[in-house]
Amino acid sequence: MDWVAPHGxxxxxxxxxxxxxxxxxxxxLRPHDEELSEARFVTLNKARELLSTRMRHRLDAAVHALDGGRPVYLHDGEAVW
Structure with missing residues (x-):
């Protein structure tokens, strides 16, 4: 879970x-949402390359949460450990 401060x-x-x-x-994989133009399988490392910094932080926290078996909280994309 990531809380994102008001912006713009x-x-x-x-x-x-x-x-x-x-x-x-x-x-x-077939996207069923007009906001999505593509869906594909990629390795974790390739996903990290494709994502913005904030989204990469979310992905890394999600993997950490999955490995640890518990949710992780982020504040503006930064982990709160």
Missing amino acids: PWDDQIAFIFDGGTLDAAEE
Whole structure:
């Protein structure tokens, strides 16, 4: 969970990442939301390359939470340990 302070025209927000389980790489991903133009399988390292710094911090915290078996709280993309 990441609390993001108000910025620009936006109010504050809370962003969540959920573990959706494991998919077989042979399964086809089809986005069903007009905001999404593409979905694909990539390695964790490739995902880190593709993400912005803030999103990369969220991904790393999510992996840490999954490994540790408990949620992790972030404040503006920075872990609060």
